[in-house]
Amino acid sequence: MAIVTDYLKNEETYPLFLDGDSLDILKSFPDESVDCCITSPPYWGKRQYENGGIGLEKKYTEYIDNLLAIISEVRRVLKPSGAFWLNIGDSYKNKNLLGIPWRVALRMMDDGWHLRNDVIWYKHKGGLSPSKDRFGSVYEDFFFFVKSDKYYFDADAIRTKPREAKVQNGAVVSATGVSGIRYKRQIELSTDLNENEKENAMNALNAVLERISNGEISDFRMVIRNVQRTTHSDSEKVSGRAKELKEKGFYFLFYNPKGTMPSDVWDIIPEDSQKRSEHYAPYPEELCVYPIKATCPPDGVVLDPFSGTGTTAKVAYDLGRKSIGIDMSKVYNELALNRICRK
Numbered sequence: 001m002a003i004v005t006d007y008l009k010n011e012e013t014y015p016l017f018l019d020g021d022s023l024d025i026l027k028s029f030p031d032e033s034v035d036c037c038i039t040s041p042p043y044w045g046k047r048q049y050e051n052g053g054i055g056l057e058k059k060y061t062e063y064i065d066n067l068l069a070i071i072s073e074v075r076r077v078l079k080p081s082g083a084f085w086l087n088i089g090d091s092y093k094n095k096n097l098l099g100i101p102w103r104v105a106l107r108m109m110d111d112g113w114h115l116r117n118d119v120i121w122y123k124h125k126g127g128l129s130p131s132k133d134r135f136g137s138v139y140e141d142f143f144f145f146v147k148s149d150k151y152y153f154d155a156d157a158i159r160t161k162p163r164e165a166k167v168q169n170g171a172v173v174s175a176t177g178v179s180g181i182r183y184k185r186q187i188e189l190s191t192d193l194n195e196n197e198k199e200n201a202m203n204a205l206n207a208v209l210e211r212i213s214n215g216e217i218s219d220f221r222m223v224i225r226n227v228q229r230t231t232h233s234d235s236e237k238v239s240g241r242a243k244e245l246k247e248k249g250f251y252f253l254f255y256n257p258k259g260t261m262p263s264d265v266w267d268i269i270p271e272d273s274q275k276r277s278e279h280y281a282p283y284p285e286e287l288c289v290y291p292i293k294a295t296c297p298p299d300g301v302v303l304d305p306f307s308g309t310g311t312t313a314k315v316a317y318d319l320g321r322k323s324i325g326i327d328m329s330k331v332y333n334e335l336a337l338n339r340i341c342r343k
């Protein structure tokens with residue numbers, strides 16, 4: 001399809017939307033041509049979209065086969081450094097939660113994908129369960145797969161910026177309120193450290209506090225033998241920290257000065273609570289922000305093979321990336337275009 005190869009070549013970041021069945025359309029893409037894919041396919045047996053599409057199969061096994069056929073095309077068109085983010089919900093049948101997200105994920109792993117995270121999208125809603133005999137469900141899986149073990153990931157683009165250390169009553173206080181006074185007392189009062197170890201620990205602590213006040217590091221924790229609880233294995237054979245603790249009597253943990261990495265639970269309110277009723281089952285824009293920043297290089301291309309109202313493409317455009325959306329529905333593709341034009 002010349003339109004795809006032309007789009008991939010040009011500099012324009014305005015998204016390309018293609019009407020049709022993803023399986024057919026993806027076949028016309030060159031191999032290894034996109035950097036990142038983010039998508040949310042229709043869930044099995046949940047709702048009917050315009051023009052049919054996947055999700056309407058009689059058996060969930062057929063749905064999984066059809067979805068995996070599209071995913072294997074995604075794998076072909078993804079660069080070796082590429083990432084694939086799959087948001088997928090589960091379904092019940094005969095009082096059984098089917099485990100569809102994990103059935104899909106396990107098949108993908110068998111096909112060679114590396115699963116890096118099962119991000120839990122915590123949706124807040126769902127407290128009032130429609131069912132009287134089970135709990136309300138408030139999360140969905142958002143799987144983070146990569147094509148190979150050498151993949152693009154810009155961790156610094158998504159770190160949450162640390163707060164600054166400050167000086168309080170003449171003492172340096174780290175971003176999370178650690179001043180060193182408590183550690184100093186713990187060293188002095190320790191019955192486990194010998195005098196030499198106490199002196200070394202005190203000197204090392206003073207040096208760390210100096211680095212905090214110079215702004216070289218923003219935060220730290222000190223672990224002193226038999227005072228702090230350790231989270232590593234106590235066996236010196238397996239843990240370098242356990243060895244340090246045994247030999248020196250203390251060690252430090254330093255926070256990354258560029259900030260901490262977000263966890264794998266993302267607290268994001270669903271889009272339908274955000275009053276965009278004209279759009280059908282869109283996921284919230286926020287869900288695409290970390291994936292694009294971390295796994296699509298600034299000059300890269302994002303793909304969404306079930307693009308619906310174009311949320312992925314909109315966020316890609318806002319973040320300066322090119323993107324291609326595919327949907328069976330012309331109506332959704334038009335909505336997606338209008339949504340981005342309105343900007």
Ligand SMILES: C[S@@+](CC[C@H](N)C(=O)[O-])C[C@H]1O[C@@H](n2cnc3c(N)ncnc32)[C@H](O)[C@@H]1O
Pocket residue numbers: 020021022023039040041042043049050052053054279280281282283305306307308309310311312326327328329332
């Ligand atoms: C859950 S919605 C995607 C919502 C989207 N994330 C958004 O922000 O609006 C799933 C979409 O997949 C489309 N679809 C279903 N089967 C398809 C197929 N085989 N090829 C292309 N699109 C398909 C539907 O038309 C629907 O718009």
